[in-house]
Structures are given as C-alpha cells and as structure tokens.
Amino acid sequence: MADQNKEWYTIQELVELFGSTYAKVRSAVFNFKNTGDITARDNPRDARIVEIHRDSIQKIKQAVGA
8 A cells, every 4th residue: 555654645646556547536636625524735846736645545545446
C-alpha cells in the first residue's frame, strides 16, 4: 500500500497505487474534499496540484472500488 514515511499523496500517485483511472480518483477526491470528509490541501508550490493526507487514502480507495 502506501509508504508509511510519506504524508501527502497526489491524485496521480493514488491512481498508480490503486490501479484506477485518473477521472475516478479525481472525482472521489474532490467530492470528499468539498464535503470535508478527507484531509486534502493545495500543493504549496503549485495550486493546481491537490495533495491528500495518508489518513484519507483508505476512504478514497473504497470509493473507487480498488
């Protein structure tokens, strides 16, 4: 699964971890982010990149059926 030393993951990294599509993971991330159900933030250097906290990964994994 996820690297226990890593705290924040991008959507692309989750796509690779789950073997899912980018659209499916992105949709789940944004739905949960908008409702406050996961911990996510904009990348401090590039606001186009959303980073998801490792504690939220399991919820996203379940949502995309991975």
